[in-house]
Amino acid sequence: MRMRSLIAATALFAALSIGGPVAHAAGDPIHLEKQDWSFSGLFGTFDRASVQRGLQVYREVCASCHSLDYISFRNLADIGYSEAEVKAIAAQYDVVDGPNDEGEMFTRPGTPADRFVAPFANDNAARASNGGALPPDLSLIVEARAGFEDYIYGLLTGYGEAPEGETVAEGMSYNKVFPGFQIAMAQPLYEDGVTYADGTKASVDQMARDVTAFLTWASEPNLEERKRTGVAVILFLIVASGLFYASKRKIWADVH
Incomplete structure (x- = not known):
């Protein structure tokens, strides 16, 4: 469950400056662009069509390396x-x-x-198949990364050629938002990498947005219910405050 308390959110905003520079291990800043998500804000909800397309991207692109241990098919x-x-x-x-x-x-x-079946029998098998790197489980990946969904989207779209003078180690790929700018995971998304069941054009941007929406849902499937509960609580407190104030005025009306 996403625990973005006011203190944590303020600290993250101040320390990580989402939409601005984010410190990483090498000491240089990386820049995350703030994206517009349907599930953002107090009244945000998941775009079901996008999340379903994201599931397709996960199954066809990501699932060969990354598990989804905490999500059941139901x-x-x-x-x-x-x-x-x-x-x-x-x-x-x-x-x-x-x-x-x-x-x-x-x-x-x-x-x-x-639950979704893991691609490898154990961590050692996963490392052996990925050059010694352990592909992380994606169930909570959005919650586990500074920048949340903006970071996941930025990572998936951040591959490219290294700037002049930047040396990329053998077996690594350049990624402009990954800490250190070098990542063991090869670029996963390419134009028309999947054929969407609903006919949507599978651009890199579209696939990145869809799988990010899916992974956000996987990280917090009760997000919409939490927001509805929060709105209900706020409305209750507003009404209760009004009643308390009216009662106070009535009770103390004759006291000067």
Whole structure:
């Protein structure tokens, strides 16, 4: 759950200056551009179509390296999928289960109650397949990075050629918003890298926005409910304050 208290938000704004320079390990500033997100603000909500496209990008591009350990298939109902669609998506995965009566582990088609299947059996296998680097789980990645969704979007769109005089180590890629500017993850998004089911043009910008929206939802699937609760509490306090004030005026009306 996203815990952006007023103190934390103020500290982050002051220390990280989102939309301005952000300090990184090398000491130089990186710049995150503030993006316009449908889920931002007190009344913001998730764009279901964008989040669903983001799921497609995750499954077709990111899932080969990155896990999504804390999301169950049944959670996809929250972003607009029907019960039948959730079952169909889950059934596309092979889930290790068991032991059976013979004491053996076995695989079966996934069910809505299962969580997304990790691409590697363990961390060592993940490192061995990625040149020693451990791809992070993406369930809470938006919450775990300074800059939140703006950082994830900036990272995905921040690949390019290194400036003149900048040396990029072997096996690394230049990224203008990654701390140190060199990242072990190769550029994941390319023009028309996926074919969107709804016909949307799959530009790098569009895919980055969609998968960022999906990962924001994954990091805090109850964001909309939290905002509704917050608005209800504020309205209650406003009404209660009015009643208390009116009662005070009535009770003390004859006291001079």
